[in-house]
Amino acid sequence: MTATGGDRAGLWAQIGALLRSHRAVVDRPIGSTHPEHDWMVYPLDYGYLEGTSAVDGDGVDVFLGSADRATLTAAAVTFDPFKHDVEVKLFAGCTPDEVRVVAEFWDRTGTVHTFVLPGTDATVGAAS
Numbered sequence: 400m401t402a403t404g405g406d407r408a409g410l411w412a413q414i415g416a417l418l419r420s421h422r423a424v425v426d427r428p429i430g431s432t433h434p435e436h437d438w439m440v441y442p443l444d445y446g447y448l449e450g451t452s453a454v455d456g457d458g459v460d461v462f463l464g465s466a467d468r469a470t471l472t473a474a475a476v477t478f479d480p481f482k483h484d485v486e487v488k489l490f491a492g493c494t495p496d497e498v499r500v501v502a503e504f505w506d507r508t509g510t511v512h513t514f515v516l517p518g519t520d521a522t523v524g525a526a527s
Contacts, residue, residue, distance in 0.1 A: 411518055415471040418491055421448040423461050423468065439508065442500045443493065453486065460486060462501055464493030471518075473498045477505060478512045 425446040433439035447458030464472065473490035490498055498515060505511040 407518075411471060414474065414489065417451065417459070418448065418461070418471050418489060419469050421450050421459075423447070423463055423491065424449050424458070425463065436508075439504070442504050443497055448489075455484070455486065460488040462488060462490050462493060462497075464490065464497040466492040466494055468492035473518065474516045475502070476514045476516070478514075479510055480512075481510055 423446055425444045427433075427441045427445040429441055429444050431441050433441070444463040445460070446463070447453075447460055449458060451459040453459045466472070468491045470492055471489060472493045475488045475490070477486050477488060478484070490501070493501070495517070498517065502513050502515055505513045
């Protein structure tokens with residue numbers, strides 16, 4: 400199934416179900432620094448979904464915001480040309496301002512490029 404033709408709502412609903420069915424483990428709490436770059440301070444709780452796997456072999460990355468953390472509010476694709484790395488990050492319970500702050504966090508690196516896909520599984524899924 401692809402989301403190109405018209406089942407974007409179904410895709411968001413499936414990713415939202417993944418989010419709700421796996422415990423989020425916060426390994427970088429808000430205000431903590433990146434393990435390799437101490438000038439990078441995390442603007443939100445950041446971690447992964449336990450029992451999932453992403454391209455890098457770790458759990459699916461997730462930023463946790465101040466709203467209902469059981470709601471998928473956005474996703475982002477990041478590209479690091481120096482690491483030759485592309486990743487997907489989920490936003491759970493993030494307000495639009497929190498999503499913007501995270502995008503600015505990556506922009507400050509000067510190397511990581513970000514494409515944010517806004518939307519909520521609650522609102523997008525309701526249309527189907």
